[in-house]
Amino acid sequence: DAKTTQPTSMDCAEGRAANLPCNHSTISGNEYVYWYRQIHSQGPQYIIHGLKNNETNEMASLIITEDRKSSTLILPHATLRDTAVYYCIVRVDDYKLSFGAGTTVTVRA
C-alpha cells in the first residue's frame, strides 16, 4: 500500500469546519483513499472513501487533488463528539487496511 503522511495533531473550534490533510504522493491509479476515525476506547469507524472524484456523505466530504497525491477530509461542522484519531489509508486491490499513526483531532468548545 502507498504510505500516507498526516499531521500528528490538530485542534478545531466547535461548530467550525475541520480540514484534515493527507499526503499520499506514491499512490497508484487503482488505490482508493479511505478515512476512518477512532474515538477513545472504541473500535475504528468508517467515514468515507474515494478513488478520483470528490465524495460527500452524511459525515464528511473527501476532496482528492487532481494528481491524487493528496486529499483532505472535511468535517463541515465539528462537534465535541468528533474528537478522535483520524486515519487516512490508501489501499490496493486486496483485503487489508493498513492503519498509520493518524491525526489526533481535538474539538474545543
Place this chain on the structure above:
Amino acid sequence: DTAVSQTPKYLVTQMGNDKSIKCEQNLGHDTMYWYKQDSKKFLKIMFSYNNKELIINETVPNRFSPKSPDKAHLNLHINSLELGDSAVYFCASSQDVRGYNEQFFGPGTRLTVL
C-alpha cells in the same frame, strides 16, 4: 442491536495461559477480520476470513489460531500467552471479500497478560 460484538470486553490473565476471544456479527457480512492494537496505538491486521475460509494470515505467531464456525462468527484462540500479547484486539466485518465496502469494527477486547 449491536452490529459487531466481542466478548469479553476485558481479559486479565497470567502468562502461559490459553484464552479465547469471541466475535459475532449480525450484518450478514461474508468477511471477518481480527486486528491488534498495541500500546503505541498502531492497529494491525492479523487475520481475515471469507465464508469461513482463511484469506489473510499476517505473520502472526502460530500461538494465535482463529476459528470460524460459521460466517457470522470468528473467534480468536491464543495459546501460551506472553506479556507482549497484551493489547486491544478488534474484530471487524465487511460485506464483500475485497473489503472495498466499509469495515465495521467491534468495541474491542483489552487483553492484559501478567
